[in-house]
Amino acid sequence: MNHKIAKFGGTSLANFEAMSRCADIVLSSQSTRIVVVSASSGVTNLLVSLSTGSLSATQRNDAIAKISGIQSAIATHLELSSQQLSLIDDLLEKVGDIATSIARLNVGEEQVRTQLTDQLLACGEQLSSTLFTQVLIERGVNAHWLDVRDVMRTSSDFGKATVCIDTVAQLASERMTPLLEKQVIVTQGFIGCDTQGNTTTLGRGGSDYSAALLGEATHCSQIDIWTDVTGIFTTDPRITAQAYALEEISFNEAAEMATFGAKVLHPSTLIPAMRCNIPVFVGSSRAPESGGTIVRNETESKPVYRAIALRREQTLLTVTSMDMLHAPGFLARVFTILAKYNLSVDLVTTSEVSVAITLDNTGSNSGGNSQISQVMLDELEEVCQVTIEKDLALVALIGNAIDTSYGVGTRLFATLHDVNVRMICQGASSHNLCFLVEERQATDVISRLHHAMFEQNARGVA
Template structure:
């Protein structure tokens, strides 16, 4: 087995960083400016994945052709600006033809497996094009199919990677290539034991980069996006948000888990396991600096950031059988587990249980959490109420449970709003509450003004 013995940086570029030829050209500048960058992980060009997911839902002829033409236009706009587009045109055309066939199949019988096969084409095309952009610059670059080593479960839309298989396959097939040239591969996609294409869920390219960094014992993982680092909240919601120059793994993981879009929630798991620093910067202006996510920071503040996650569902379960009885919660969670439901937050009273479900993340069109079978099974046990279109806001910080006055500082600000649920005390790094989706941005703006400005 070949071990990587030189410093290796894994660089991941998001959809906006490979959106068009000019964006790819800027990303090539970033890659070539650091000789330690040996492996590049790419998302699909901006907008392509959304088009492919729409195709996977099974569109009628006219609408299907419009979406396919839009995908072709994005890829051809890059292709036509290469110095020698003919070297890659045949391969891009083959993938586009395959897309047409898959989209026609989806129109007849959509399925999660077909969706994953279809949406994988975005990353396959962007990575092929980026190799040619680099070669135009005189770089020695090779294309590598991530599905050869990214072994996953067959839960299409949210596949789970096999860490041990990945480590072994990466050392066998990828490590020797890194010594020879720069390697360009795909984020987000993998394959199950039967060779069927899978995906890790929306935003899974970050996770891919971190997993590959771990498998190759990388010295750093760089996440290049359209913002220069991690901010105290989303600058699009609060223009006064400030960049955080250094942040601890635990804080960043909380931010990612609770909706900060700059990092995929699972990204930091491999980095934490292997103590690999993660840098977040902007490919539009690499010199603007960014945020370094590392094991520890000096003098961490009480309040670090605010994260917002939309599309939340609140499930309230009511049963008099809960009163002074044992086993009710165990039965509820057994039903949820059988239906592959992961619970985010939970609060209980004598006869009620309230819990939240996260409905973001999957690419699979068949991945509906609240199926009729699940609701029927729960209804046999208790009365079920469902509220949708809620938003989860998380205040991220340090030693929140031990600090005095946190409640007064936070909840005084929230007085005008309808708070549907509060979770405080389970973690010293977060305080979470659920609000109507229509009020979410106002809540974030008011909290940020009072706690961070």
């Protein structure tokens, strides 16, 4: 069957009015047969606060009451069955029980805490999907609620589970495909289940990834990501009002944008779509008539400058040693140490006697803190001198044939003639040119580059 998947984010499910707009979108396209939902806006943040275990009993009860209030405000508009009401009550009770269990854990029980956190966070998507299923039913849709854990099989790496692609394809074929002709399946993003039946999560932001995986597994024709913005913009519109939505963008360009800080698409979302060449549409559930951005393998236009991405909270680590001079194996020693402490390196530049690398402090595992521990630093300093610079931002100019197009560097450095560029990487990819600037200058840098590369450049066409 030639079907589409629609994924709705938390802001699209914030209240009954928002859910009703999503229902309009589903009703407007008979080919939309699978709906993947996030938790209602605000719920995941409350669940995350409960997962810390640091709240008092009063604070826990207050957070649970807020979650209940968000969902109850939607439920009052619906004629929920006794089974649905019971499920919602059970989920809210489960939230309280798990939050209390987490709060009682002792220091050193991190594995148990992480496993309980996955169970806790999963409740958000279960609540929103139950309510949205009923919204569709009351609009005349033959909607079927499906627990995605029956299909989304993963590893037992709680908090960042790896999906078992082949198993998901098999289970989706058995449990989803037969329903598509007559029913619209409503299911959850972000969560899965390991082979022992334990609830897992794919990492925050993984709902888009879930939709793409289910699209791949059911051989869909398109994946629609509905959010609160009208597509993928040339840069963050909160930085410059001159940013505008792109009509199209290639998989490669979108992957670069997601990797280097653009938050419209989760970085992993495009992988399943690229594997099967499934177009991805990004649009606003608040204004679906405004269109959006289509992401696909080949685009009609291939401008040198397509977009600018920004990622804050970067650390620059520079290691220096005279032993590097004409000596093999030094880089291997450095990167072996980094790998030992599970550090993911983004950009790398080298000279004869030094290596500069960037570390991202914005990921789900860093909590906004530097990934550099003192024990790792001590080990590195046994083989080289180490310099650390913080409060940096990574800027990525994204487009096509950037590595072979004349004048890119000239325009860049002319625009930023008075900015101290700490590091620059070009050539590893034809789709990006990346560099570091001081965090305090990042907003101004993006505004100036956007003006020079897009507003003065016929909207990105070089």
